[in-house]
Amino acid sequence: DQQVKQNSPSLSVQEGRISILNCDYTNSMFDYFLWYKKYPAEGPTFLISISSIKDKNEDGRFTVFLNKSAKHLSLHIVPSQPGDSAVYFCAAPYNSGYALNFGKGTSLLVTP
């Protein structure tokens, strides 16, 4: 049973606009969430994270929001750039905390 869900397989946004990627989770014990970005034929790279004691974390153009009551988080990219076109994965720690549960990913396309 998938504990981290990304229900939108793809998203297309114009350059300069906001991209919003969504993620839902089922396990209320998760206390830490991460977003990874992945280009084809490369390994994922860490983008931003958030602890469950916060509801927002910002890093440059990237902001992650956490709504614990709704078990929902979102990644906002403002402004979106063509180089942001990639697959974005939401993740939460697996049992031991040394591995991750990933969602299925959302493919973002930013058009000029």
Added chain:
Amino acid sequence: KAGVTQTPRYLIKTRGQQVTLSCSPISGHRSVSWYQQTPGQGLQFLFEYFSETQRNKGNFPGRFSGRQFSNSRSEMNVSTLELGDSALYLCASSPGQNEKLFFGSGTQLSVL
């Protein structure tokens, strides 16, 4: 520091064969985890090792196995290959519990 290194980069095998993939973590990282990426399924957790012990295993058949050596290098093995095993296999290492993972570039396995 050198990143996570995975070898080989590409592999082509036929059904029924077996394959061994290798992963060298970042120096000092004692945890290694493996993931399978296929179209539409995202990143699925295979297994996780810490100090030569398998701590967690994902929902994969027994044909998938792995091990970790005393120098933290890890191998995964897939026996009796099936067409559906064609995927990008990713290895990640971690410096600690609930820390971000660092991924290698992956091994692209094609089963014909």
